[in-house]
Amino acid sequence: MTGIIELDDDNFDEEVLKAELPVMVDFWAPWCGPCKAIGPTVEALEKTYGEKMNFVKVNVDENPVVPSKYGIQAIPTLILFKGGEVVDKITGMVAKEKLEESIKKII
Amino acid sequence: MAADYDLVIIGAGPGGLTAGLYAGRAMMKVLVLEKLVPGGQIIVTDWIENYPGFPDGISGFDLGEKMKNHMLNFGAVIESAEVKSVDFSGQEKKIKLTDKTITAKSVILAPGAAPRPLNIGEEKFIGKGVSFCATCDAPFFKGKTIVAVGGGDTAVQEALYLTKFAEKVYLVHRRDELRATKILQERAFANDKIEFVWDSVVTGMDGLFNVENVTIENVKTKETKKLAANGCFIWIGILPNTKFLDNSVELDEAGFIVADSNDMATTCEGVFAVGDARVTLLRQVSTAVGDGAIAAISAEHYIENI
Numbered sequence A: 001m002t003g004i005i006e007l008d009d010d011n012f013d014e015e016v017l018k019a020e021l022p023v024m025v026d027f028w029a030p031w032c033g034p035c036k037a038i039g040p041t042v043e044a045l046e047k048t049y050g051e052k053m054n055f056v057k058v059n060v061d062e063n064p065v066v067p068s069k070y071g072i073q074a075i076p077t078l079i080l081f082k083g084g085e086v087v088d089k090i091t092g093m094v095a096k097e098k099l100e101e102s103i104k105k106i107i
Numbered sequence B: 001m002a003a004d005y006d007l008v009i010i011g012a013g014p015g016g017l018t019a020g021l022y023a024g025r026a027m028m029k030v031l032v033l034e035k036l037v038p039g040g041q042i043i044v045t046d047w048i049e050n051y052p053g054f055p056d057g058i059s060g061f062d063l064g065e066k067m068k069n070h071m072l073n074f075g076a077v078i079e080s081a082e083v084k085s086v087d088f089s090g091q092e093k094k095i096k097l098t099d100k101t102i103t104a105k106s107v108i109l110a111p112g113a114a115p116r117p118l119n120i121g122e123e124k125f126i127g128k129g130v131s132f133c134a135t136c137d138a139p140f141f142k143g144k145t146i147v148a149v150g151g152g153d154t155a156v157q158e159a160l161y162l163t164k165f166a167e168k169v170y171l172v173h174r175r176d177e178l179r180a181t182k183i184l185q186e187r188a189f190a191n192d193k194i195e196f197v198w199d200s201v202v203t204g205m206d207g208l209f210n211v212e213n214v215t216i217e218n219v220k221t222k223e224t225k226k227l228a229a230n231g232c233f234i235w236i237g238i239l240p241n242t243k244f245l246d247n248s249v250e251l252d253e254a255g256f257i258v259a260d261s262n263d264m265a266t267t268c269e270g271v272f273a274v275g276d277a278r279v280t281l282l283r284q285v286s287t288a289v290g291d292g293a294i295a296a297i298s299a300e301h302y303i304e305n306i
Ligand SMILES: Cc1cc2nc3c(=O)[nH]c(=O)nc-3n(C[C@H](O)[C@H](O)[C@H](O)COP(=O)(O)OP(=O)(O)OC[C@H]3O[C@@H](n4cnc5c(N)ncnc54)[C@H](O)[C@@H]3O)c2cc1C
Pocket: B010, B011, B012, B013, B014, B015, B016, B033, B034, B035, B036, B037, B038, B039, B040, B041, B042, B044, B045, B047, B048, B049, B050, B051, B081, B082, B083, B084, B110, B111, B112, B113, B114, B154, B158, B241, B244, B274, B275, B276, B277, B283, B284, B285, B286, B288
């Protein structure tokens, strides 16, 4: 358990695509109320599943490259990566239970 | 009777959070269940300018946080869980979650509503141009063209917000005049980035990966045309989140909960309903808040008399 790490365009590939564990990436921005609102949910998931996968976030305002590579046009968007591949993409506010379902499929 | 709680509130929007505040102050043992995040629908709006006490306006997220913290101060507890079904047949009310059943002496239904979809196959473009949340997604449309759909307060207010980013906003409305309040209409008419498309409905959209064109039909002439646009933001009304109630309380044809506007009582004793999910003339933060206060007091009176 390492908490949620803030990544940027420069270290994304290293920390996500080359990671040994699956990774949940939370694309967010400070102007997005729903993104701030789901923050505690993602933190709670990290507390439960943080041993088995990594949780990171990317500020789309400060990092143009990664969000456009993954076609982010709406936030909050959560993308699950495993072995460098996108395995799930969840857009908008969703229930914690739904996120857990997606997580359980990949850990 | 050894119910788990005096009161269970379903939904933590403005209505549920206010009911929780009043019930907490009345020293009731209260649990609020929320499937998404506390705050409810206001979280998706950038600016609320008609809730009294905030003369300069307030962001929906901030107002939701304040309401949540205010309630927590008075002892009500929030749990993150979705109510799957209810059983109100006995005096002890049963509330079913995925992994457990909670019992309560009384229940306040505050599940609010969700945006009504167009149902023209737009789901596959969600996150790829289709949106219901301007504050989330408008900044992705800097310098682009957006079709906004609807003619009520929400549609006009949010279309105005879109013009902060977009180059052009078509406001497509099925009638030839807006329903929105006058002050919003005036602002929209004065905004030269907004082009009104009257008497028209959206019938389709296409694009390789993201939205590229939105097809509209004039309801009077039946003429169709394609508007080149990168986004389509939809505000054509709401659907109540009441499916989980099944037939436990009376609903109207559209699924809104029928409740007495004097005490918020539903057709089931000990069960009350507030806010956007009930049959009511106006669905706003201020009305949900008023309903919540009344329902909490009604629940308190009900419990004292069982
Ligand atoms: C874009 C937009 C802009 C708006 N602007 C304004 C404005 O400027 N001023 C204004 O006064 N109003 C505005 N409104 C309307 C306002 O948001 C609503 O009237 C208000 O939020 C209603 O409160 P509520 O508590 O009844 O329901 P909601 O806010 O809808 O909250 C209901 C909550 O219940 C939860 N829930 C639903 N079903 C379940 C279940 N089965 N189990 C657990 N939880 C459940 C939901 O997740 C939700 O959080 C706006 C709405 C939108 C969409």
